[in-house]
Amino acid sequence: MSPHRLQTVRPDDILAVGSGPVFFSLLSALTRSGFTDFHLCMTGSASADRKPLAEWLRGARQAAPEAKLREAVLGQEDAAGWRNAVRPHQTILYASQEGEPGELLLLEQACREENKALLPAVCLHRTGVAGPFVQPGLEGGWESAWRRLHETALCRGPQRQPVSVAAGALLANALVSRLLRYIAGESGAGEGNLVYLLDLETLEGGWHAFFPHPFAHGRKGIPIENLQISWRRLEQISDHWFERTSEQWIKQPSERWIKKSPERWIKHTSEQRIKQTSDHPTDQTSDQPFKQITKCGIEPIFEGSLPAGWFSYFGRLTSGQIGIFHAWEEGGLSQLPLAQCRVQSADPLSEGPASLLPDLVCAGLTHEEARREAGLTGIEAYVSRLAEALLDETGGVIGIGAGETAAEALRRGLEAYLCETLRRRICGQTRVQAEERECEGKRAQEQAEERVYEQKREQEQAAEREHEQKREHEGKRGQEQVHKQSQELVPSAACVRLGNVEDKHCRYYLQVLNIMRGEPVIGLGEAVSGFPVFWAGTGGAWYGGVGLNHTFALRNALRAALMMAQNTQDPPGSVCRPANVLEIPSVQLKQDAPVLVDIDSIDETFQPEVLFDALQVVRKDGYHLNVVDLAVEPFLKELAVFGVSLRVGGTS
Structure with missing residues (x-):
């Protein structure tokens, strides 16, 4: 860098703040890089640093007599004190070995x-963190980085380890190098979404990009009014995601008709899509919706196949140190008979560093299907935590759905809502019945004791005989009641005889289960809000699946049963249950004749007709579909992400 560029930084522009050996490494890195005119300020009450500082200043002035190094005084280390300290300067460099995130948050504010x-650098446990470059008006910043940084990336140990001279020099050089690049006007040098992570023991490190945190800088939430999604909004989303199959837009019906009958609108658009596809069979990839999140922003990344776009998108969300996904990989999971992929999301509600949500394992017939399913499931797990802070759903149920299209996101969100409703129904039924059984037992015991007491007073022998008779009678009646209650504790289902199974997923699941564990028992349970529930009994347990139609419901149940059979040899707790599936020990099968059920095939590309039929069920049963748009962060806007719930009454 030419001396002329350094002369553009005025003497009062730079303030170096900090304490400990890392701070002295920063001062040395500045002087070696040509910065001989800046202010410095010690933090904390460590008097042990005062003598080394005086020695360092004396040595620096001897090495460069022209140097103008002036010490600034920091008053109270509170918000007002920091504002007074930084006010005369333009660029603040902060380096501390103590690793006090709270102090740095005050300085950033x-x-x-x-x-x-x-530009900060701190040592946290056994990890050094340099950056990000915080600038006025730009997203990112230290608080975002702190809340995105995974707990596992800090290399936590039993106690804080001393920082070596080499490690301190590496962190200081990372800061000064970034500052020099920024002064030189290099592209991207001033971005606020990059941090340098250094292992203080192995001295391995690198730069990592992160996404701005939605709750950083005092933002507590997003008003719910901005999230409510109208049918007009659904029309616009659908236009963008799955109604453009050629360069010409499909002509849409009026907004009034959409609000009056959204089901007819979806059916209309699907028919128009089929018609345009037949009219323009070669025009399938115009205006691909996928984006790439890069250091410089969001820009299109591909013009090719769908899987490449999804893999690139989810891959950019994944970082074991600071990503939205901590992991998105097959890992050591078995890949036969189902391909499997695990995903683990960071918790967006963590104050910092970010804790990790539970591991989720998803499966599919192919690796692409499993990885895509895992990516969507990871997004849903992440957004589910956001929804807890954004939505007032105390005691209610909301299902989170993510998808390539609005139709897919709505379908997944509705199925998640139905599954959670079924789960609460089963658990709630168990609690209520247990309480009722306990109360009935206490009342029966009190009545029996009272009768025995009265009978003994009248005639001991007669009372004893009568008492024995009653005990036998009550014992039999109690056994009958216990048997009846044990039957009521589990859900009932009609035995199913499967007819034509045209869906390839269901057919494959059935074939493999039959080989591994014998033919599964299939039951058709009580519907949830008008939607079918299937139970698959195998291996001593029953797996429930709910879906918008018989095919989706049976798929979910059979896939869960097969995943559990596939992973029986894994260590306990190493594989999580699949999302949106309920496992219970038993189901009460009705003694009626088996119900014949045919399972239709569903194309790999989700068709809006399925959603159209589901909306008819919702309206027929007197429910109102409530949908909120939960794509509240920039990277989420590359998908359709909805929160879905049903409430009784109202109109859609």
Whole structure:
């Protein structure tokens, strides 16, 4: 860098703040890079740093007599004190070995209020963190990085380890190098979404990009009014995601008709799509909706096949240190008879560092199907936590659905809602019946004791005989009641005889289960809000699946049963249950004749007609479909992400 570029930084532009050996490494890195005119300020009450500072200043002035190194004084280390300290300067460099995130958060807040730039470096446990470059008006910043940084990335140990001279020098050089690049005007040097992570023991490190946190800088939430999605909004989303199959837009019906009958609108658009596809069979990839999240923003990344776009998108969300996904991979999971992929999301509600949500394992007939399913499931797990802070659903149920299209996201969200409703029904039934059984037992015991007491008073022998008779009678009646209650504790289902199974997923699941564990028992349970529930009994347990139609419901139940059979040899707790499936020990099969059920085939590409039929069921049963748009972060807007719930009454 030419001296002319350094002369553009005025003497009062830079303030170096910090304490400990890392701070002295920063001062040395600045002077070696040609910065001989800046202010420095010690933090904390460590008097042990005062003598080394005086020695360092003396040595620096001897090495460069022209150097103008001035010490600034920090008053109270509170918000007001930090504002006063940074006000005369333009760029603040912070380096501390103590690793106090709270102090750095106060400094960042002061720099934002005073419109100053900030470059920090701290040591947290056995990890050094340099950056991000905090600038006024730009997203990112230290709080976002702190809340995105995974707990596992900090290399936590039993106690804080001393930082070596080499490690401190690496962190300091990372800061000064970033500052020099910014002064030189290099593209991307001033971005606020990059941090340098350094293992303080092995000295391995690298730069990592992160996404701005939605609750950083005092943002507590997003008003629910901005999330409510109208049928007009559904029309616009559908236009963008799955109604453009050629360069010409499909002509849409009026908004009034859409609000009056959204089901007819979806059917209309699907018919128009089929018609246009037949008219323009070669025009299938115009205006691909997928985007790439890069250091410089969001830009299109592909013009090819669907899987490549999904893999690229989910891959950019994945980082074991600071990503939305901590892991998205096959790992050590068995891949036969089902392909499997695990996903683990970071918790967006963590104050920092980010804790990790439970591992989720998804399966499919192919690796692409399993990885795509895992990616969507990871997004849904992440957004489910966001929804807890954004939505007032105390005691209610909301299903989170993500998808390539609005139709797919609505289908997945509705199925998640139905599954949670079924889960609460089963668990709630068990609790209520247990309480009723306990109360009935207490009343029966009190009545029996009272009768025995009265009978003994009248005639001991007669009372004893009568008492024995009653005990036998009550014993039999109690056994009958216990048997009846044990039957009521489990859900009932009609025995199913499967007819034509045209769906390839269901057919494959049945064939493999039959080989591994024998033919599964299939039961058709009580519908949830008008939607079918299937139970698959195998291996001493029953797996429930609910879906918008028989095919989706049976798929979910059979896939869960097969996954559990496939992973029986894995260590306990190493594989999580599939999402949206309920496992219970038993189901009460009705003694009626088996119900004959045919399972239709569903194309790999989700068709809006399935959603159209589901909306008819919702309206027929007197429910109102409530949908909120939960794509509240920039990277989520590349998908359709909805929160779905049903409520009685109203109109759709």
